[in-house]
Amino acid sequence: MSDTNGVLVDVRNVEKVFRRGSETVHVLSGLNLQVREGEFLALMGPSGSGKSTLLNLIGGLDRPTSGSVRVGGDQIDQMSDRQLAAWRARHVGFVFQFYNLLPVLSAERNVELPLLLTHLSKAERRRHVDVALKVVGLEHRKRHYPRQMSGGEQQRTGIARAIVTDPTLLLCDEPTGDLDRKSGDEILALLRALNQEHGKTIIMVTHDVHASAQATRTVYLEKGQLSTEKPE
Amino acid sequence: MKFLFLIWGNLLRKKLRTSLTLLSVFVAFLLFGILCIIYEAFNVGVTMAGADRLIVTHKTSLIMSLPVNYEQRIQRIPGVVDVTHWTWFNGIYQDEPKNFFGSFPVVPEAFFAMHPEYVLPQDQKEAWLRTRTGAIVGDALVQRFGWKIGDRIPLTSPIYPREGGDVWEFEIVGIYSGARPNTDTSGFFFRYDYFDEARAYGKGLVGWYMVRVDHPDNAAQVAAAIDAEFANSPYETKTEPEAAFAQGFVSQMGNIGTILMGVLGAVFFTILLVAGNTMAQSVRERTAELGTLKAIGFTNERVLALVLAESCALACLGGLAGLAAAWLVAQAGSPVPSMLPVFHLPPQYLAIGAGLTVVLGLVTGILPALQAMRLQIAVALRREG
Numbered sequence: 001m002s003d004t005n006g007v008l009v010d011v012r013n014v015e016k017v018f019r020r021g022s023e024t025v026h027v028l029s030g031l032n033l034q035v036r037e038g039e040f041l042a043l044m045g046p047s048g049s050g051k052s053t054l055l056n057l058i059g060g061l062d063r064p065t066s067g068s069v070r071v072g073g074d075q076i077d078q079m080s081d082r083q084l085a086a087w088r089a090r091h092v093g094f095v096f097q098f099y100n101l102l103p104v105l106s107a108e109r110n111v112e113l114p115l116l117l118t119h120l121s122k123a124e125r126r127r128h129v130d131v132a133l134k135v136v137g138l139e140h141r142k143r144h145y146p147r148q149m150s151g152g153e154q155q156r157t158g159i160a161r162a163i164v165t166d167p168t169l170l171l172c173d174e175p176t177g178d179l180d181r182k183s184g185d186e187i188l189a190l191l192r193a194l195n196q197e198h199g200k201t202i203i204m205v206t207h208d209v210h211a212s213a214q215a216t217r218t219v220y221l222e223k224g225q226l227s228t229e230k231p232e
Numbered sequence: 233m234k235f236l237f238l239i240w241g242n243l244l245r246k247k248l249r250t251s252l253t254l255l256s257v258f259v260a261f262l263l264f265g266i267l268c269i270i271y272e273a274f275n276v277g278v279t280m281a282g283a284d285r286l287i288v289t290h291k292t293s294l295i296m297s298l299p300v301n302y303e304q305r306i307q308r309i310p311g312v313v314d315v316t317h318w319t320w321f322n323g324i325y326q327d328e329p330k331n332f333f334g335s336f337p338v339v340p341e342a343f344f345a346m347h348p349e350y351v352l353p354q355d356q357k358e359a360w361l362r363t364r365t366g367a368i369v370g371d372a373l374v375q376r377f378g379w380k381i382g383d384r385i386p387l388t389s390p391i392y393p394r395e396g397g398d399v400w401e402f403e404i405v406g407i408y409s410g411a412r413p414n415t416d417t418s419g420f421f422f423r424y425d426y427f428d429e430a431r432a433y434g435k436g437l438v439g440w441y442m443v444r445v446d447h448p449d450n451a452a453q454v455a456a457a458i459d460a461e462f463a464n465s466p467y468e469t470k471t472e473p474e475a476a477f478a479q480g481f482v483s484q485m486g487n488i489g490t491i492l493m494g495v496l497g498a499v500f501f502t503i504l505l506v507a508g509n510t511m512a513q514s515v516r517e518r519t520a521e522l523g524t525l526k527a528i529g530f531t532n533e534r535v536l537a538l539v540l541a542e543s544c545a546l547a548c549l550g551g552l553a554g555l556a557a558a559w560l561v562a563q564a565g566s567p568v569p570s571m572l573p574v575f576h577l578p579p580q581y582l583a584i585g586a587g588l589t590v591v592l593g594l595v596t597g598i599l600p601a602l603q604a605m606r607l608q609i610a611v612a613l614r615r616e617g
Contacts (some may be wrong), residue, residue, distance in 0.1 A: 053610075061609040062525055082531050089529025096613070100524040104241035116530045117364050161528070 008201050009035035009058055014067035014159045016053055027053050029224035040195040040202045042215035049221045054200055059092050059171045060084045076089040078121035093162030097156040097174035101146040111160045132160040152183030172204040175212050188214045237571035239542050240409030252501040257550025260503045261585055265558020267492045268581040273572040274488045282445040283448040286455050287477040291468035297437035299465050305461060311445050312452040316342035318437035333373055335420040336523045337427035346442050349411045356406030362428045366405035370417030374407050393430045414576045507596040511543045515600035522604050523612025543597025555582055
């Protein structure tokens, strides 16, 4: 999926401007970022620095005001809404801070959701779901509903949903932000395993230095600009 | 089909709210079904009218009689195939006003030739021809009073007292049924020859004539010819198609259709607000979930379809249950047989009701569905935090 240089994500001169009433807020200004295939990148920065906005742009959930975003050779900022939806379903897995599971569905049904958009048969979908739940160590909890699971288990279900279609890129927005240290460590270990053993490219937004230590590279975002140095 | 569990899960999210909405839709469609039954009961004469049948009444009023010898003169008019007559007897059983039903002296052979919608076994038909005091009754009437063949039925008539005594006595010799589900089987028919001979006054007169023409296209021409035949006589006639006659009869009670439509309109408008509010609230509560679905690859159109499918499922479940209940009510029979002798829910009304459930689902779901479709993912996901 990556280009010839092994770069999977290529963000160039990206600017993102929000309007709040009459006020114009420049969240990202001429930002550049390359992420190589197989990398585990931690994206840090203070609140409101634009970390989640950048993650949304890379995941095709939002569009830049200017600049380009290429992922795996696809220039996603030029895609229509329908093309973007299909692209996300095929290439990206999302892990959210608050898990974003559907409370009315069991763990296995939540994990199955992205597979509903494929042409897989019911039996094949079930097989994929079982594999994903096994990877995250939750095969014994598949019939449980989110309200019956701990925060850590819910997040692992969220990760199973993110990997069930076997995407190249995992985008994690504060995946340990709502968890205690022990559960957080389990999630980080799982993400590291997905990166090292399954070759997933991971971009993780985090506030937590301990979490960023698990990544292979950390970048800092402040005032719309990236740096490799932790700001003062 | 593979999205069904998602739709079902969302419907079960707030069980109490869903149940109450289902109940309100159920009641609305039950009411729709019952009003259709009532409408059908009032209009059964119109729907059952033969296109080739005319009714000849006195020009002044239906309650005025016509001479019995008009039959031969009508029969001679070109285009007329059959003629028979009916007379309104106004029979009351056991002298109790509430035991009132439609009762008519008729000529048996001509009656059956004119009305194939009344079905009587051959042996009972022959028994009627043999028995001057014999009467045939519809199965709805039999059910109402628990009569059987051989029973002797005393009737009084405020219009036609019997010579030498008030009470008329008839023997039930046959029980007829309807050729179609909405045939009125609440009538009581007895022989005109017995009636005419025994009545205290009015001999040689009948209530009205039924005329069958050779082709429906000739009905207007034949009707004009009949009225011309008796113009300037002491008994001038008014001839009209059976359906028009029945419609005029119904109209005397007011415009039933408009009244029923008004009631239904009010009910459906209320249901629209109730179900629409349920769907709007349900979508508002799930903004972040809808954002999540879009993030993992659900297109805007698919999200729109999901919300619409949900509102249609809600309307169809409640609506079809309501229609089924109305059908069961119709099967149980008329609770007021003297007022609504025909109590039947025709399939076309069930089909209209089923169509309405889908329309209700689409109308109540379209605004929340559009709202869900237009939802921006990044904005929706921020609501979670």
